[in-house]
Amino acid sequence: MASKMLLRPINIAFNAYRSHCGTNNLVHVAINEKTGIATVTMQRQPVNSLNYELLTELKSAFEELGSKKIKGAILTSSLKTIFSGGLDIMEMYQAKEDRAKAFWTALQDAWITLFSTPYPTVAAINGHSPAGGCLLSLSCEYRVMVNNYTIGLNETKLGIVAPFWFMSSMKNTISSRESELALTSGRLYSTEEAFKVGLIDEIAENKEDCLAKAEKFFLRFKGINSIARAFTKDRLRGKI
Template sequence: MALRSLTKFNFVRQGARSLSSTASLVSVEVNDKTGIATVTLQRPPVNSLNLELLSDIRYNLTELGKNKSRGAIITSAFKTFSAGLDITEMYKPDIERASKFWNTLQDVYEVLYGSAYPTVAVINGPAPAGGCLLSMCCEYRVMVPNSIIGLNETQLGIVAPPWFASTMENIIGKRQTELALTTGRLFSTDEALKVGLIDEVVQDKDEGLQKANAFLGKFARISPFARNVSKQTIRGETLKRMSKDRENDLKRFIQVITQDAVQKGLGLYIESLKKK
């Protein structure tokens, strides 16, 4: 797990400091010169979002906010950005853990989508479902070629929650979102760029980090207060609706994943993964 104190730094390279231990599911390095943090997801093998990984993400993003971060870059230690929500959290679930899992995902969304600091996703590999959500929460997205991104929940027999849909709609519009959600579409890198789901294509992660730092550098001379108020003006209504509906959203989630048909579909999907 992440270190529980921001005063416990381990120097990992010149000009940067680590906010978390090497055993963490999330590594955070803050550049001392720019104040920009690189948040790297590192739960093997593909950053499936289970309760523990989501808890680490929530903690570290919250701490960056408390310390008035100048910006955060979200990326992955692997060739997959994030494979999405961990299916095992929903298959034959323990209801108490499943509830905590969903509440933590809600927390991560509110912390990231509503962050006072600017954010960039460096999508260095596939980002389906929950991976797409994390990316969409950021204000700018760059992505490597020959990859995929999208909310493909319907392909698994489940439904993307309203706040997933609203977030996508805010980016690519209602019509494209409707088509994407009902078909469970996964966009290629070029397709995602065309519809505006991502902002730039980069050749590799290193170039992505350069582009991310360049974007965040634009805010160096802009009032953090004015920038954040402007962001909340755009995102505030979506956040308010999600926050107001959290309890009902949890109930819907539990109702969906406990349906026999959904359990059967998740079971078949897990079996298919074992054969790969």
């Protein structure tokens, strides 16, 4: 059963979302009422592998934030060295047909929801981010990554063909030529390499610095009409 996210206040400055359908709070959402910035934190041990439940909670969280008057959302991880290890391989290994269909639908729904949010988004990448973790990062408008980690769509090294919308997300971020070279070879970029090709936008020293730089991204929209910004984003991304 899909997780259902409900809003629960926890103190005067923050709100949090939690699941009521048997999962273990795989996603935590906090809204800073002073800044209007939401922080969405993945917290599925041990590597934030993307299973049906985590993907469903992510989709629900970003959808719910769309109904709030926020200035933007930051996607990050509670884990020390991992942003997301990518798709949960157990969702694909000898999976029953109904579960497999539900999983791939949840994956695409989570991508569409994050990719098309009307509010600005930043990935604060505080650890390794291969495959599906990279996809989540590419779905955001801006990426800040802590130094000394890796990121990329490395599906070919696993004998998997990345869905076309994985590929389109990368081609929307870096050049088509660089995307071809990276996707066919399953390349994982270091933080510095990712910055050089434009896969990420800034490098951070640690998670605290990563979150601080992510928050600064939203300042560029001060004085920008939010509706005009949202429609412009939709026009730019709607063709992908």
